[in-house]
Structure formats: structure tokens, C-alpha cells
Amino acid sequence: MKKQLLAACAAGLLAGAFALPAMAQNVAIVNGKPVPKARLDALEGQIKAQAARTGQPVPPEVQGQLRDEVIAREVFMQEAEKLGLQSTPDFKAKMDLARQSVLIGELFADYAKKHPVTDAEAKVEYDKLIKAQAPAAGTKEYKARHILVEKEDDAKSIIAQLKKGGKFEDIAKKQSKDTGSGANGGELGWAPASTYVPEFGAALTKLKKGQTTDAPVKTQFGYHVIQLEDERDAKAPEPPPFDAVKAQLKQQMEQQQLAKYQQELREKAKVE
Template sequence: MKKHFLLATLAAGLLAFGAQGALAQNIAIVNGKAVPKARVEALAQQVAKSGRPVTPEMEGQLREEVIAREVFMQEAEKRGLSASDDYKVQMELARQTILIRELFADFQKKNPVTDADLKGEYDKFVAANGGKEYKARHILVENEAEAKTIIASLKKGGKFEDIAKKQSKDPGSGAKGGDLDWANPSSYVPEFSDALGKLAKGQLTDTPVKSQFGFHVIRVDDIRTAQLPAFEEVKPQIAQQMQQQKLAAFQEELRKKAKIE
């Protein structure tokens, strides 16, 4: 009798140890099915990837989320939803999305944008946008005769801002008295840019400037050395842009190499 009691006690202890071991690996048992801790860890990694810190308070929420998903999954399985055509189509699309995302992530990991690449791109930006910036105004009209009349009126003391508001065909600057704000000459069409570079501060064009948009009357209000952001300020934006360019080139290369019939 005593031997039987000892065996029963030992068996109970082993069962309890087994249950504790299962709980150590699982966060719960839902309707007899174990829910592994690995699911919580995977979900936490996804949250961390999105940029949100996984706090101790959130760990409890993640656990409840994983358990709730298991409950809902079991019910969906019970109803046979995993056998539906719609489910299979959505699963295939999800599989494709995840695999393609992994492909792109793998490419970017193996083909990083280096600091030398970033500095080189910044130097190109400086070369294209450095030098002088002009604070100019213009009045855009459809024909040369009208432009010449405006120039004559301005030379007689006419107010540039008022004429621009009344006669300029440029809806953006016209309402602001022709004001184009500060800009590098390279941001304008060549004819406009060339004329701008020949004017001194406070000077008005003597003759109309013809471009694809019509005829311009231009005045330079001020000139300064270009105000460009420091490399470190724009480094993140340059990195993002270059990564996107590299990825786009990789995608295009794959499409070109693919045999599509």
C-alpha cells in the first residue's frame, strides 16, 4: 500500500513537472492546443520593426493578442474557411507579398548606399545649385508688343507689382505682384535663366524675354550666394532617394532578364 502511494505521488510530480515545462515553452493552452511563446516573440519583432518600442506593458497586450488569434483561428478552421477558394487566393497573394519584400530587403542589405555614394550625390547637388540665387519678379504676357508697352510704363514710374497683378498670365506669381521668391537660375527655362544672369540688383530687362510660355518682363530685386543645407542635414533624404533608385534599377534589371511570353 505504501509502495503504491509513493508511485502515485511520483507520477503526480512528473505530470506537474511536465505541465510546468509545457508552460515554459508555451504562453497558453487553448482548447487543448499549445500556443508557443515564439508567436509572441515574432509579433514583438514585427512591432519593433515598425519603430514602436516593445515595453513591459506591451508584452501583456501581445500575449493577449496571440491568444485571441489562436481562438479565432480555431473557430475559422472549425467552420472550414481555410478550404475556401477566397482564402487560398488571399494566402497566395500574401505569400507573394512577403517573399517579394524579403527579396528587396535582401538586395538592400547586400547593396548598401555608402557614405562615399552619399557625399558624391551631395556634391552633384551643390554643383547644380550653388553659386548665386536671385529674388526676381516677372510679368508674363502673350505677345511682344504688350511686353514692350509694360516695359515703357515701368520706366516711366509704373508700379511693377500692380501691373503684374492686373496683366500677368502667370497665375502663381501674378497674384503676388510677380514675385518668384529666391531661386537658382537653373530652376527656370534657359531663356529666362540667361536673361536673369545678365541683370544686376534692381535692374529691369530692356527688352521682352521670349520663352515657350510667352513674353516675360523681368526685374531682379536682390542677389545672394546660394543658401544650401549642410551635408549632414540632407544625408537621410539623399540616402532614402539613392536606396529607392538602386531598388528601382534592380527591379528593372530583373524584368529585362526575365523571359516573358
């Protein structure tokens, strides 16, 4: 009797030992059907990847809801299968498209994994971009003011006032249609002539330091009175440090590599 009892206990322990790993592989049992933990892991991976692309962390409450979501999907899927929806032509067509999308996604992910952009490659690209931003030899920047009015006669009147000793800044604050610069006495700051519309830029480059246009300058915006305060050789904008843009730059380069790979596949394919 004792031997039988010991044998039964041993069998139970062995069954439990095998059952534990099996349960660890499942999220739950729904209507007698196991829901594999791999399904939960895959969904969690999707959520984390999406969050990484947007630069946002996964909220703790979302992670806690994933198990319920996986179980709910199993419940709904079982009901759909009970109704035979998996056998309809519409479902099969959608599954074919879904299979294509997933497989293509795996292809691109595999390519990206095998062709990472190194820090050294990103640094070379960074240096090229910085060099491209350097202004061409002889390029000038101009510090100017302007007063913008609707009518040519008004512009001529302002020029006359300036010749009689009127202060440019005061007139700009009172009469300029360009309220943004007008509030600052017509100040436009430093900029190359190419920044402005062609008529304005051409008139600006003809002025000498401290000089004001003798005649109104007509553009699509109205009539301008322009004063050149100063000029200098153009300077390249201060670039951000490499480490600050490295991640973004590597991502852009990887996207460019992937686009090139896609184009190569298209070109090699025989389409009849």
C-alpha cells in the same frame, strides 16, 4: 503507506516541473489546443517592424492587446477548420499565394541581412551626391524683381513710368498679378536663369546690374517688366551633415541593391 505517499508527491512534483516549461512555450490553451508563444512573438515582430518602417513607436496598449489577438485568431481558426474551409480550392489557392509572399519576403530579408551597406560605403555615396550638386563652372545666379500684368500696353505704361523716375517696388505692389512677389515689391530672390521659363530667363541674362527691360517680356503667364538687381557666381546649397542623413541614405542604397538583385534573378531565370 508513507513510501506510497512520498512516491505520489515526487511524481506530482516531477509532472509539475515538466509542465512549467511546456506552459511557458504556450500563450494559452484554447479548446484543449495549445497556442504556441512563437505565434505571439511572430505577431509582435511584425508590428514592431511595421512601426520601425514608419518611424513610429508601438503604443503600449497595442502590445497589451497582442495576446488577446493571438487567442482570438486561434478561436476563429478552429471554427473555420470545424467547417472544413481549409479543404476548399479557394483556400488552397490563397494559401499558395500567401506561401509565395512569405517565402519571397524571407529571400529578400536574407539578402538584405547578408549585404548591409556600411557607413564607409554610405559616406562615399554622400560625397558623390554633394559633388553632383556643385554648380557648373561659370554658372550665374541672378537677384531680380518683376512686375507681371495681363496686357502688353500695361507693361509698356509701367516701363514709361519707371523711366520717369517711378519706383519699381511701389508699382509692383500696386499692379503686379504675381501677388506673392508683388507684396515684396516684385522681389524674386537669388536664382539661376534656368529656374524661370525660357523667355524670362533669356531676358534676365541680357540685363546688366541695375538695368530694367526696355520692352515687355511675354511668357505663358502674361507680360513682365524685369529688373536685375545683382548677379553672382552660383553657389551649391548648404548640404546637411552626413550623420543627419546617414540612416536614410543607407536605406536608399539597400533598396537599390535589392532592386538590382531582383533584376539579376529575373535575367538569369529561364522562362519558356
